[in-house]
Amino acid sequence: xxxxSQNPRHKITKRGQxxxxxxxxxxxxxxxxWYRQTLGQGPEFLTYFQNEAQLxxxxxxxxxxSAERPKGSFSTLEIQRTEQGDSAxxxxxxxxxxxxxxxxxxxxxxxxxxx
Amino acid sequence: GxxxxxxxxxxxxxxxxxxxxxxxxxxxxxxYFPWYKQELGKGPQLIIDIRSNVGEKKDQRIAVxxxxxxxxxxxxxxxxxxxxxxxxxxxxxASGAGSYQLTFGKGTKLSVIP
Numbered sequence: 001x002x003x004x005s006q007n008p009r010h011k012i013t014k015r016g017q018x019x020x021x022x023x024x025x026x027x028x029x030x031x032x033x034w035y036r037q038t039l040g041q042g043p044e045f046l047t048y049f050q051n052e053a054q055l056x057x058x059x060x061x062x063x064x065x066s067a068e069r070p071k072g073s074f075s076t077l078e079i080q081r082t083e084q085g086d087s088a089x090x091x092x093x094x095x096x097x098x099x100x101x102x103x104x105x106x107x108x109x110x111x112x113x114x115x
Numbered sequence: 116g117x118x119x120x121x122x123x124x125x126x127x128x129x130x131x132x133x134x135x136x137x138x139x140x141x142x143x144x145x146x147y148f149p150w151y152k153q154e155l156g157k158g159p160q161l162i163i164d165i166r167s168n169v170g171e172k173k174d175q176r177i178a179v180x181x182x183x184x185x186x187x188x189x190x191x192x193x194x195x196x197x198x199x200x201x202x203x204x205x206x207x208x209a210s211g212a213g214s215y216q217l218t219f220g221k222g223t224k225l226s227v228i229p
Binding site for chain 2: 101
């Protein structure tokens with residue numbers, strides 16, 4: 001069990017550019033979550049997938065944000081036309097619906113800096 | 116929606132002493148309450164959790180208590196060690212009520228002084 005992995009770990013981009021992050025969940029975990037964490041705050045929910053279906057989206061997920069999970073395995077989070085306010089840590093978590101599905105395990109995160 | 120308040124925001128204790136972090140929640144439908152430990156530059160690590168049908172749970176030096184009537188839950192760390200220094204987050208979710216999102220508190224920075 002290698003845990004949740006995220007790539008890249010760090011990303012610096014200029015305002016207006018597009019960025020894409022990848023999350024690989026724990027193997028056999030069919031539930032996948034994206035959260036955003038700003039400095040000094042707890043993680044805030046962005047979106048949730050069960051297998052390949054995106055079932056819940058937060059109002060924080062503006063139309064510049066899009067998430068996908070083709071084939072129900074890894075997921076990508078894309079931010080278009082980045083703004084300085086998008087600078088944050090983007091966290092991915094996964095869980096299994098076998099038993100205690102609400103136990104969410106987090107990856108190390110991708111830290112985004114928009115200059 | 117759910118709102119989780121966490122106190123204190125910072126906590127310093129001497130090594131060997133106990134530390135207590137408290138959280139309150141607003142949604143009476145919430146029934147799962149995990150605690151996460153986050154070290155600098157890392158993602159949150161699930162350390163213990165409690166469900167609404169249980170009042171207390173213990174795992175070695177850490178324990179969590181839940182008071183459903185008062186809508187608050189607490190993390191207790193005994194015999195603190197320097198490696199316990201980190202930011203701790205409480206969270207809540209109304210699992211089974213059609214919600215999949217954890218709502219987190221703002222965190223408590225725990226410093227254990229050797």
